[in-house]
Amino acid sequence: MLESDQQIPLPMSTPVAHVHGLPMMEMPLDLYIPPDALEVVLATFQGPLDLLLYLIRKHNLDVLDIPMAQLTQQYMGYIELMQNNRLELAAEYLLMAAVLIEIKSRMLLPRPPKQGGAESEEDPRAELMRRLLEYEQMKAAAHQLNELPQAGRDYELVQVLIEHAVVERLPHVSVEDLRSAWLALLTRAKINAHHKVRREELSVREQMTKVLRQLRDTDFVPFESLFESDANIPMLVVTFIAILELAKESLVEITQTETLGKIYVRTSRAITVE
């Protein structure tokens, strides 16, 4: 088959492909592709439009003026040859041949009478030409796109290390968060009535904590020392209630060894520890 190729050689400086290890020194000159070279051509061209463009642009081939009978014969030959292997690859080329033949045959037919439709007026070649030109334009665009410097291929992106100091980020909590947490609790447990506490009572709670904290590291504390000397009357009352509340909850023990004697307060824990 290669010998028959020699009949229409067009010397090229480098082999365009290798067929069975032998260099194929030329690209097809017309729509007939020798079966041996078919695979190479299929791999070389993007499709029939690409091949047609090549033939038109490189060889000034008038694709519409080639002998259709001959082309048809050649392509019918393919079908037989390729029936056993990779026919599907050639299908697009065969389709193109069919399109060409259809165009040619329509041109041979007398023009249908005018019916006002613009389509019937159109040159049957126009659609194919439009497609070829559009494809050629996109092919050129693809080439230009490929010429643009590409990240990673033609240049690198700068990315220096960010020095991350190891600082643990702690959640931020607002008063509103506390409030909503409590509200959620209330809603869920429907304990709002049970746990309804007035603002003053929170002060008592705070004072209870304060007293307990004061008692934490000591055994006995004089009762009066739990009252801040500069505290106002409400604070004194709150502190007193807090101590009573602590006693009620068995958190502190209030002792008085003799009547009118010194009153001492100590934590229950202090009792148990000692």
Added chain:
Amino acid sequence: MSELVAPSPSNESATAVVEAEHAVDIVLLKRVFEAALMSSQEPLNITELKRLSDTPLETVFIEEVLRQLAKKYADSGIELNRVATGWRFRSRPELQEYLDKLNPQKPPRYSRAVMETLAIIAYRQPVTRGDIEDIRGVNVSPQVLKTLEGRSWIEVIGTRDTPGKPELFATTQQLLDDLNLRTLSELPALAEMGSLLDQSGNHES
């Protein structure tokens, strides 16, 4: 460390923005921009750059800082570029031949099928796979589209309301970034193709 805003005696709100150039430590700001742009994985836009400062910065002021930064690197191995999604540093393309020595495995060049498909999507978007096949005259393998999607260069932006609801492909900002472009209009202009027939005029623009 020092603050972006130099301590000023009073807050004259009306003129604060105008006086930005005086109030802001431009040396520090330039260093912050530099560090941010160089360490960011993605280009940074003006909005993001504004976030780097505690004080409100005017866009023109930021652009001036960027201009100064770009100028600073005029003679270096890297350059500051503005691309589709913002500003970023890149290595100079003319140094690539040296950088390639570090990584002998160059990323493969894309096949003609991939590049032609990309070109059709870029210039004709949004297009369906069928549109691409019509123009190329051959089937478009799923692998080709997968390659482009994998690079985040194309994406499906919807479906066409025709039977089969074919997906519509368009190019992404990532493509523009990777090609160092700001907008699609910076793509190379489509070439005017010479006529294939004697009588046919200009078909496509």
Added chain:
Amino acid sequence: MSELVAPSPSNESATAVVEAEHAVDIVLLKRVFEAALMSSQEPLNITELKRLSDTPLETVFIEEVLRQLAKKYADSGIELNRVATGWRFRSRPELQEYLDKLNPQKPPRYSRAVMETLAIIAYRQPVTRGDIEDIRGVNVSPQVLKTLEGRSWIEVIGTRDTPGKPELFATTQQLLDDLNLRTLSELPALAEMGSLLDQSGNHES
């Protein structure tokens, strides 16, 4: 483009710093190193840096180029460091507070268990773990209390004289400071909060 080996008269002074026998374009080499170090994901060691040049480079010469590069960036937002595996650029640690503004990581949040436990301790202190469990209706994991103790928001201020001697938890001054409160009484009043709830479930006992 010019080669690394390009004996040009203009570079003689710079090259003289090292050895005259090196007819290396130090300006170009600095740009190449700069681009390579900036775009490399990993630190580059001397062996790798040597690969960037067509001509063999002596280690002392490379180190001199690196020193010059480091000096160039002395006043910038990034710095050239030598680490165990080589040389690399990094953003200056002192600029991190600014860079962090770019990518505000989602502030971590405490779980509902932590917040409810804190609320119970704040409003009902002093309370034992059992008290908290009674109110929440579920077990309180030690982790929850540890979290709050670790933050110095709660502390054990004693034990209740009941079987098991359970520890009593109370809130700390630290919590008040962090919540910007002077006293616990500045917490939203529980009575007010009741009005936000469905009043139908509000039966006074």
